[in-house]
Amino acid sequence: MSLEQASEIQRRMYDFIVNYMKSEGMPPTNREIGRELNIASTGHVDYHLTMLEKKGLISRQAKKSRGIKLTKQTQDGIPVMGTIAAGEPLDIFEGATDSVDVGHNFTDTENTYALVVRGRSMIEDHICDGDYVVIKRQATCQNGDIVVAVHMQEGVSGSATLKRFFQEKDHDRVRLQPANSELDPIMIPKSIWDREWQIQGKVVAIFRQCITAA
Missing domain, CATH: 1.10.10.10 (Winged helix-like DNA-binding domain superfamily/Winged helix DNA-binding domain)
Structure with missing residues (x-):
């Protein structure tokens, strides 16, 4: 209807x-x-x-x-599913809030969604506050990938953060690494990671709205 x-x-x-x-x-x-x-x-x-x-x-x-x-998108493009913290974990929501037009040059729109970045912890990877990151849905990743890491709360998605993923087998832990030399990484023991965290997807593109002067 x-x-x-x-x-x-x-x-x-x-x-x-x-x-x-x-x-x-x-x-x-x-x-x-x-x-x-x-x-x-x-x-x-x-x-x-x-x-x-x-x-x-x-x-x-x-x-x-x-x-x-x-349930109804307001325009064509990749659905924007909310905000993602580039700093401390931030609540995320599964319902699309809008959509972002990524142009005809970006063809890999299947199984992807966008999030609006909040914070500056990924600034040295040229991901700024207000940027759109396009996420490919997947539950696995490789060391060095920029991922959406979700901290589960009682079995359901609670909060998420945008970081580079590293599995440090020598230390039996996962390191979520910011791209800001002023910030410390998030260190998570492997047992806690396996029980309370999951990967929701990895960054495949970054888009920025440019505002030109009149």
Whole structure:
């Protein structure tokens, strides 16, 4: 179903969700939606979210305060799945917030997604705050790859960080190495890595928006 078949308040709610996810890199909570639309009851908000879900415009993860996902892309391109910390681990969300046009020269769009970089820990690899990194979904990597490393919390994705991956067999640990000489690497014993961490994908491209003066 299209958005035109939704009620006016549902269209306003959907627009707020899209704009919030674009600006914040994560979905809003029911309370944040209620404050924006002057709806006092979270149950009332939940009703309209259920209607949007039935219309196929969003999906929701149970028992997650920020569990909204968009099911309809706003434009062609690679889906932007949220933000990724180039410093300390940052919460990530599986629902696409937007899409980025990577042009016709980038043909490897299958099984890829984009994340907006926050922080400067990969600056010496020319990955800057605000850049888009294109990630190829895969669970394995090789030493030296720039990866999305996800710290699992009770069996589900909790937080993620962007770093170079190194498995140091001599020390029985994994090193997540920033590309910033002012920052220390994250050292994770191999037993903890195997139990609590996983690779979500590796960086295959970097895109930067250039703003020209008028």
